[in-house]
Amino acid sequence: MDLSLDAATRKRLETIRALGASQIRPLGLEADRLGRPTPPDHAFFEGLVKAGQGRTRWTGEAPEPSGRAPAQGVGSSRTALCLAEEMAYWDRGVAVSFPGPGLGEPPLISMGTEDQKRRFLGPFIEPDRPRWGSFAMTEPGAGSDVAGIRASARKDGDSWVLNGAKSFAANASRADWIVVWATVDPSLGREGHRAFVVEKGMPGLVDFQVERKMGLKAYESTSFSLVDCRVPAENLIGGEAHYAQRAGFKGAMRSFNATRPLVAVMAVGIGRAALDASLDFAREHDLLEDRRVRDRLERVRRKILSARLLCWQAAWLADHGRPNILEASISKAMAPAAALEAAILGMEILGEVGGRGDHLVEKLFRDVKAMDIVEGTGQVQRLVMARQLVQLPRD
Amino acid sequence: MIDFELGDELELVRQTARGFADDHLRPRMREHESARALSAESCAAYAEIGFATLEWPEDGVGDELGALARCLVLEELAAADPGAALALDPLGPALYPLAEFGGREAVERFASPLIGGDPGRAVLVWNGPGTRRPLARNRDTLSGVVPWVPADRADLLVVLDDAGAVVLERGMAFEPLRGAGLRSAGASELTLQDAPVAAEWQDAEAARRALARARLYAAGLLLGVMRESADYSRLYALDRVAFGKPIAHHQALAFLIADMAIALESARVLTREAAWRLDAGLESQQACATAFLEAAEAALFVTPNGVQILGGHGFMQDHPVEKYMREGRALGLLFGGVDGAREDAEAGLRDAGDEGLLALGAA
Numbered sequence: 001m002d003l004s005l006d007a008a009t010r011k012r013l014e015t016i017r018a019l020g021a022s023q024i025r026p027l028g029l030e031a032d033r034l035g036r037p038t039p040p041d042h043a044f045f046e047g048l049v050k051a052g053q054g055r056t057r058w059t060g061e062a063p064e065p066s067g068r069a070p071a072q073g074v075g076s077s078r079t080a081l082c083l084a085e086e087m088a089y090w091d092r093g094v095a096v097s098f099p100g101p102g103l104g105e106p107p108l109i110s111m112g113t114e115d116q117k118r119r120f121l122g123p124f125i126e127p128d129r130p131r132w133g134s135f136a137m138t139e140p141g142a143g144s145d146v147a148g149i150r151a152s153a154r155k156d157g158d159s160w161v162l163n164g165a166k167s168f169a170a171n172a173s174r175a176d177w178i179v180v181w182a183t184v185d186p187s188l189g190r191e192g193h194r195a196f197v198v199e200k201g202m203p204g205l206v207d208f209q210v211e212r213k214m215g216l217k218a219y220e221s222t223s224f225s226l227v228d229c230r231v232p233a234e235n236l237i238g239g240e241a242h243y244a245q246r247a248g249f250k251g252a253m254r255s256f257n258a259t260r261p262l263v264a265v266m267a268v269g270i271g272r273a274a275l276d277a278s279l280d281f282a283r284e285h286d287l288l289e290d291r292r293v294r295d296r297l298e299r300v301r302r303k304i305l306s307a308r309l310l311c312w313q314a315a316w317l318a319d320h321g322r323p324n325i326l327e328a329s330i331s332k333a334m335a336p337a338a339a340l341e342a343a344i345l346g347m348e349i350l351g352e353v354g355g356r357g358d359h360l361v362e363k364l365f366r367d368v369k370a371m372d373i374v375e376g377t378g379q380v381q382r383l384v385m386a387r388q389l390v391q392l393p394r395d
Numbered sequence: 396m397i398d399f400e401l402g403d404e405l406e407l408v409r410q411t412a413r414g415f416a417d418d419h420l421r422p423r424m425r426e427h428e429s430a431r432a433l434s435a436e437s438c439a440a441y442a443e444i445g446f447a448t449l450e451w452p453e454d455g456v457g458d459e460l461g462a463l464a465r466c467l468v469l470e471e472l473a474a475a476d477p478g479a480a481l482a483l484d485p486l487g488p489a490l491y492p493l494a495e496f497g498g499r500e501a502v503e504r505f506a507s508p509l510i511g512g513d514p515g516r517a518v519l520v521w522n523g524p525g526t527r528r529p530l531a532r533n534r535d536t537l538s539g540v541v542p543w544v545p546a547d548r549a550d551l552l553v554v555l556d557d558a559g560a561v562v563l564e565r566g567m568a569f570e571p572l573r574g575a576g577l578r579s580a581g582a583s584e585l586t587l588q589d590a591p592v593a594a595e596w597q598d599a600e601a602a603r604r605a606l607a608r609a610r611l612y613a614a615g616l617l618l619g620v621m622r623e624s625a626d627y628s629r630l631y632a633l634d635r636v637a638f639g640k641p642i643a644h645h646q647a648l649a650f651l652i653a654d655m656a657i658a659l660e661s662a663r664v665l666t667r668e669a670a671w672r673l674d675a676g677l678e679s680q681q682a683c684a685t686a687f688l689e690a691a692e693a694a695l696f697v698t699p700n701g702v703q704i705l706g707g708h709g710f711m712q713d714h715p716v717e718k719y720m721r722e723g724r725a726l727g728l729l730f731g732g733v734d735g736a737r738e739d740a741e742a743g744l745r746d747a748g749d750e751g752l753l754a755l756g757a758a
Binding site: 001002003004005006009010013076078079082085086272275276279283288294295297298301302303304305306307308309310312313315316317326327330333334379381382383385386389390391392393 | 396397398399400401402405463629632633641643644646649650652653654656657660661662664665667668670671672674675685688689737740741744745747751752753755756
């Protein structure tokens with residue numbers, strides 16, 4: 001048992017801390033004030049790429065044989081969690097806007113052919129400029145119920161023809177490519193799902209609309225349409241053989257189990273930011289003499305710490321290749337609620353100052369709500385847990 | 396680097412405790428509760444394992460396995476019967492003031508005689524902030540009434556407050572009570588009439604450390620109690636059919652069962668963290684208070700819902716869930732209770748540095 005952080009991780013946290021205070025948080029506040037995502041040609045992104053950010057974790061080498069050793073050090077989920085929490089502490093919206101292959105990377109790495117990795121992740125090994133990848137599963141009529149997606153894929157000669165609508169895809173309008181999930185037959189449910197890489201400028205990839213949001217304004221959540229969008233067969237991730245093994249949906253779910261604690265820990269970061277900002281305010285206004293205030297701050301601190309440890313535990317299991325469905329869902333169910341409580345309390349401590357709409361805590365109060373919705377709502381987490389705990393039937 | 400692995404040694408400790416609880420405690424929990432004591436056979440079997448000296452210093456006296464080992468044992472025993480866990484541990488949390496104030500010498504003088512063929516029993520009484528009837532000191536004696544201790548006798552009484560501790564060996568009168576919970580350990584009103592002080596220490600820092608460890612001890616017991624309540628009611632909900640399906644498959648109960656698991660796991664990770672901090676020699680008073688607070692609150696969510704899931708059956712004493720509800724409540728009253736713990740868990744709110752309250756990588 002050890003809950004300390006290694007020196008390499010602490011060093012990387014220091015870097016984020018410096019960047020966070022000087023650039024990430026100011027940029028997040030600016031985007032919130034202006035009510036628009038940070039534009040792709042912003043000098044901030046250029047600077048990040050020059051500093052070595054925005055890269056893929058794919059090394060360009062063949063995968064290790066299975067039976068892998070536990071992931072350690074900078075490649076481990078635990079380190080990824082620490083870095084993600086610190087980024088979200090400074091600004092979760094800006095963190096999502098960072099250049100890089102984004103959520104499209106895990107399916108490419110886990111399911112993609114070597115050729116696909118080379119074509120789509122290769123440019124991210126040493127990017128010449130800020131580049132983004134994107135990921136589109138959610139549709140106007142299918143969010144948590146992933147199996148219910150309706151975007152269609154029809155084989156036509158050497159290509160696929162995609163039709164449908166996708167919602168809330170991060171960085172989609174600025175991305176070099178988007179990993180789009182579609183179905184060959186809705187009646188097949190998850191087994192009908194296929195993932196395609198749809199590249200920027202492909203005919204039929206149209207109607208990009210950057211959505212207006214309550215919070216997290218620094219990155220774009222974009223809806224778009226696929227109208228007879230023709231995608232070459234070699235852009236079907238993994239190739240047809242992959243889906244013949246009926247592993248299509250399991251591919252998506254596997255990435256979810258690894259990412260739930262990662263998204264949950266971002267809520268921890270937001271909650272911690274709210275806690276620190278409200279504590280500063282309470283100190284400046286002599287509110288800590290009030291036991292009622294202290295008691296509630298203590299409770300929030302405790303819940304946030306507990307949430308962080310739950311995330312770490314789920315990631316530690318993932319790093320050792322052990323089942324973590326229950327632990328991952330516990331972390332994802334618990335952390336956003338704790339973080340929201342931190343922001344709600346923060347607003348209360350601010351009093352009328354919170355009502356002005358120009359304080360960091362007020363922004364965090366709006367930002368944090370998304371965390372209980374993305375990557376499986378709190379309700380979906382409880383369904384997943386109930387399947388584990390009491391074999392809750394799926395229908 | 397972050398690692399939740401217990402390791403072979405601690406896994407063995409846990410398995411051994413679980414085996415003992417399954418063999419000796421769970422089948423006889425009601426028997427022990429009404430007898431207010433355990434059978435001599437169970438006590439002997441437990442003494443045989445050697446858990447009494449789990450945390451004591453190595454070199455001949457103990458095994459020095461630390462707070463985490465103790466927490467694992469307590470969780471396993473309390474999952475069957477937390478009162479029995481107290482009755483079986485001759486020193487219990489009374490060890491901590493002896494070790495923190497008096498060190499090895501005090502442990503050998505006062506604790507060692509209680510270990511062995513006929514195990515004795517030490518009781519820890521908190522006499523600091525939060526206690527309802529403080530004991531009065533008069534020269535070399537202590538007098539007053541402790542409204543409830545989970546014991547029917549004591550060979551050694553350790554009275555801890557926020558500045559120091561005293562040890563008593565005589566002058567204690569136990570008047571049996573029914574007790575709200577933990578009855579397997581006994582339940583008494585304790586009267587001290589000019590009880591002579593056998594030893595005493597003054598050291599506020601040591602007092603803080605002793606109290607922290609006592610709270611972690613209670614947190615370990617609380618984990619076991621709520622784990623068993625959650626498990627028992629979960630299995631019942633899979634078995635019991637209402638409105639055409641197992642009640643666990645009605646979403647209202649399925650989600651409640653999920654929330655109970657979340658509460659248990661939240662308390663468990665905080666308890667593990669506090670134990671790790673103690674064993675690693677890091678500042679741990681706040682962590683122990685936090686763990687106790689979370690465990691007590693979680694237990695008061697989980698154990699009443701354990702009863703609720705069984706409905707009318709839960710209210711009857713044919714099932715153990717009503718017992719776990721009472722035990723969960725009683726444990727949260729120990730060592731100054733949750734409000735006392737809140738004060739210590741709040742430490743650091745005032746003097747958090749520039750890096751904030753829960754900065755990553757801060758010791």
